[in-house]
Amino acid sequence: MYSLDINFLKDRLPTEINSERTVRPPMQLGNLMPVYLGIGVGLCLPALVFCGLWFLQMETGKLEQKIGKLDQENKELDGKIANINKIKGETKGIQVQTQALVTVFDRIRPWSAMLQDLRDRIPKNVQIDNIKQIAPVIQAQTTPGQPPSNPAGGIEINGFARSFRDVNDFVLSLGQSKFINASESKISTAELIDAPPETGAIQPDNQSNESGVKIKPTQVVKYTIKAGLSTTPASELIRELEQKGTIGLVTRLRSIQKTGVIAK
Known part of the structure; x- marks a missing residue:
């Protein structure tokens, strides 16, 4: 058998070998500065964010x-x-509570001082038979045109006087008292009667005298006076109370004044 031997190298045309190599231009570092800056900025931003978060957490x-x-x-x-x-x-x-207590003391009207004041003001020819206290009238609503009632109440004085003029003088004298409301002081009744034994008058018997003329009995005026009590606080009547001998109440009122609860 025959072998086929083919030499392809002999038939190939000789090729020209390019002895010249491609020369690459040298790399310039200056052109990489933007890259470095970008990398630096990219690394700094997370660091700044981390620091900001850490600061905010603190x-x-x-x-x-x-x-x-x-x-x-x-x-x-x-x-x-x-x-x-x-x-x-x-x-x-x-x-x-203190103000209520002070109000109670301020509304006290000691009878000893009031009776002493009456004794000082009663005329010579006037006799007091009895004195009665009148309680104040508490009204829920005041009727239009009607004055409100006196919260201090009043007193009623019954007695005898030598004449009507003496009764009028007694009413005027009561009106000058600090314990009495002058506008509410008036004569309620006054009538001429035969003098009763309590007046001390001695009435003649019914027999006639030697001349045969009957002697008329002695007559007096029986009166009733109603007077309203003053609403002036007792703290404003200290001088009058002291003059009338009410030392206990005056001492309490002055002690309260020292505390400043009521004015002097």
């Missing part, structure tokens, strides 16, 4: 601590305010 923690502390102080202040309001309420209650 500040948030501090603020939460302050808020907690303020909440605690607020609770303490609420407790103190509640105690202060409680004390204020108790103080107000004490003030109301």
Whole structure:
């Protein structure tokens, strides 16, 4: 058998070998500066964000601590305010009770002082048989055109006088008293009667005298005077009360004045 031997190298045309190599231009570092800057900025931004978050977390923690502390102080202040309001309420209650007590003292009209004042003002020819206190009339509503009732009440004086003029003088004298309301002092009744034994008058018997003329019995005026008590506070009548010998009430009123509850 025959073998086929083919030499392809001999038939190939010789090729020209390019002895010249491609020369690459040298890399210039100056052209990479934007890249470096971009990388640097890219690395700095996460770092800045991380630092910002870390700072915010620290500040948030501090603020939460302050808020907690303020909440605690607020609770303490609420407790103190509640105690202060409680004390204020108790103080107000004490003030109301004190004012009520002062009002009671201020409305006291000691009978000893009033009777002494009457004894000083009664005319010579007037005799008092009895004195009766008139309680004040408490009205729920005042009728239009009708004056309100006197909250201090009044007194009723019954007795005898030598004449009607003496009764009028007694009423005028009562009107000058600090314990009496002059506008509410008036003669309720006055009539001429035979003098009763309590006046001290001695009536003649029914027999005639030597000349045969009957002697008329001694006559007096029986009167009733109604007077309203003054509504002036007792703290404004200290001088009059002291002059009439009411030392106990005067001492209490002056002690109250020293506390400042009532004015001097």
